[in-house]
Amino acid sequence: MKVVLVSTYEQKGGAAIACERTFQALRQSNLDVKLLIQEGNCHNPGQYAWASTALRKKTAFARFVAERLYFLPYERDSSVRFAFSPARFGVDLLRHPSVAEADIVHLHWINFGFVSLRSLARLLASGKRVVWTCHDMWAFTGGCHYPGECRGFVQHCGKCPLLKRPSSHDLSQRLWQAKSRTFAHQFPTLVSPSQWLADQARQSSLLGQCDIRTIPNPLDAEKFKPVPMRKARQQLGLPLERTLLLFGAFNVTDPRKGFAFLQDALRQMAAQGFPLPELVLFGKPAPEDSLRELPVRVHQLGVIQDSTTLTQVYSAADLMIFPTLEDNLPNVISEAMACGTPVISFQTGGVPEMIRHQQTGFLAPPQSAQGILNGIQWYLQHEDPHQIRAAARQWVIDTYHPERVARLHLDLYHTLLNR
Secondary structure, eight states: OEEEEEESOSSSSHHHHHHHHHHHHHHHTTOEEEEEESSOOOOSTTEEESOOSHHHHHHHHHHHHHHHHHHTTTBSSGGGTTSBOOOOOOOOGGGSHHHHTOSEEEEOOOTTTTSOHHHHHHHHHTTOEEEEEOSSSGGGSSSBSOOTTOOGGGTOOOSOTTBSSOOTTSHHHHHHHHHHHHTSSOOOEEEESSHHHHHHHHHOTTTTTSOEEEOOOOOOTTTSOOOOHHHHHHHHTOOSSSOEEEEEEEETTOGGGOHHHHHHHHHHHHHTTOOOOEEEEEEEOOOGGGGTTSSSOEEEOOOOOOHHHHHHHHHHOSEEEEOOSSOSSOHHHHHHHHTTOOEEEESOTTGGGTOOBTTTEEEEOTTOHHHHHHHHHHHHTOSOHHHHHHHHHHHHHHHHOHHHHHHHHHHHHHHHHTO
16 A cells, blocks of 8 residues: 655644644554655655755745645735635646555645646545545635635535625635535545534535545654753753743744733733733744733744754743644644643634643633633632643543554555455
């Protein structure tokens, strides 16, 4: 059995990281598996980049730019520029040897000019078994990656709130129709890292009738494990004696990640006279001007990609605050918990499947800054915080162990090939 995983990026963003970890878990299970990305370093055996030459790298960038320019006249404003993917430009995956020889093609996050709807249709028509892990909801919407409160994907898209001129025949409706034609003769098998997103897919008009499985993203708890807090803080140059709250995302200011609610919670904390912590941020930095009015000292660590430094960052914090508004199975939650750092988040998306309320962390009501503050106070006043930290790590070991996740994938692959 030969399997190829397909992902736009190698390590850029949570979906790419989850895909690479799945690839490594499958390799450790002795499966003949390859990973095809659009562009990257490919340091590990079995990894291949489509854009392997200077010309192909320029062409890949041109496809990305062309897709953004195509969407530009349609976008509501610049804040939604990367929240909608028209999938108009892409490569023919079947031309790559790793795909041509594969028995199973396992798609992950494939947008931003890597795989177009046309190339997806060719792949589905090729007769190969196609598995698609949904790291967001794009596979079954009319173009958005997350719909927020919009439920257009349940019947048919149109009147999209991300578009400048929403109508019943807008770009989202046309893209929904194109996807409907793409899936008319052959469905992929969907994998969702969370039960929540699997339920969303089952409600969708595009892919609700296909085979949908729930398999979480793997995490190696031997790579992400606690470092003594004082040692971690010394290595990062952080205060040794202060309470440190941690927030991290690919882009700190991404509205969907909810940093604004953490800011509001800190302001409420100051107004109510609680002892103030300090705040540690990692990811694409927030503008300094936006942080000046916060009542706490802020330490921005910038983008961190290596697991060793990330482990130090998680271990240095008393608490991870991740008030995401809509998410699937965020890596930062499982990573922090593996390092023994409890997480406070909103009860939304796939997050409640990751955090056991008041046992391994705290689930606040959605979009409630007071709820985030309540979670902070719950932990800081807890009589045995070490018990919570130990329980958080054990939950990750039991739930996201790479060997367990690889076995679930192998069972799925064997089922598909035996049909």
